[in-house]
Amino acid sequence: MSTHLPSLFISHGPPTMVVDDLAANRRLKEIAEELPRPEAILCISAHWIEQAPNLTAAAEPETIHDYMGFPAELYRLSYPAPGAPGLAQRAAECLRATGIPARLDEVRGRDHGAWQTAMLMYPEADVPLIQLSLGGDLDPRRHYDIGRALAPLSGEGILVMATGTAVHNLRAWRQHRHETPAWARAFDDWLAATIEAGDLDALLDWRDEAPESRMAHPSEEHFTPLFVAAGAGGFGAGNPGRALHRGFEYGSLSMASFAFDAG
Incomplete structure (x- = not known):
């Protein structure tokens, strides 16, 4: 019988995070040790x-170094965890069963949002790992529904893990590398309180409900993965999420991580 796993939202920092000595990194290692060992990971x-959800279906996906201008050591890193074509097909079936189109991509590798997080949690690279793309509209409700469609996987020993950043403003990050501004803390506090209250309506309407939402996220892509994790974990009234880690690194980047568990 497969173990039920919570779905996770993990904040990742810049590509240097994987080689930096951070409290968030140490906490990720602890989180992996606290969880039952997954059969595989589906990372968003x-x-x-992509315009519609895509799933990586290569048996041996490459490590993509999708960044520029960083130290040479980062381009030598590789994360050779196996792919899981069967899981990609199973996830596509879950999505299609609820009317969500899904496509298998047998060529694409893993971007740093996926492999650097997995490397910090499972450094032996022995847990199969696939990726699911975001949809092009970055709509909160749509991505929550994508998560709901994937919820059965959590009961099959699959770790649904979304990676983004709880507060992500790169322009402000360059200005606040050594301090955490009040607007960043205000948004981060609101997010944790909303998740711990199980307030789905407020979370979905975050642009209008959250303080300093435009400063915290000038664009939506680093926040949108949260909704997939929330959906997969059945987040809502009577089923709140919980904070696994809170704290800022590099000044204004929140490294908050959350678990959602309908089981």
Whole structure:
């Protein structure tokens, strides 16, 4: 019998995060040790957007270094965890069963939003890992519904793991590398309180409900993966999420991570 797993939203920092000494990194290692070992991971990263959901279906996906201008050591990193074509097909079936179109991509590798997070949690690269793209409209309700369609996988030993950043404003990050501004803390506090209250309506309407939402997220792609994790974990009234880690790194980037568990 497969173990039921919560779905996760994990905040990832810049590509240097994987080699930096951070409290968030140490916490990710602890989270992996606290969870039952997954059969495989389905990762939804902020760094892959398609018009309709796509799933990686390569047996041996490459490690994509989708960034520029960073130290040479980062381009030598590889994360050779196996793919899981069967899981990609199963996830596509779950999506299609609810009327959500899904396509298998047998060529694409893994972007750093997926592999650097997995590397910090499972450094032996022995847990199969596939990715699911975001949809092009970045609509909160649509992505929550995508998560709901994937919910059965959590009961099959699959870790549904979304990666983005709880507060992500790169322009402000360059200005606030050594301090955390009040607007970032205000949004981060609102997010944690909303998740811990199980307030789905407020979360879906975050642009209008959250303080400083435009400063915290000038664009939506690093926040949208959260809705997939929330949907997969059945987040809503009577089923709140919980914070796994909170804190800021690199000044204004929130590294908050959350678990959602309908089981």
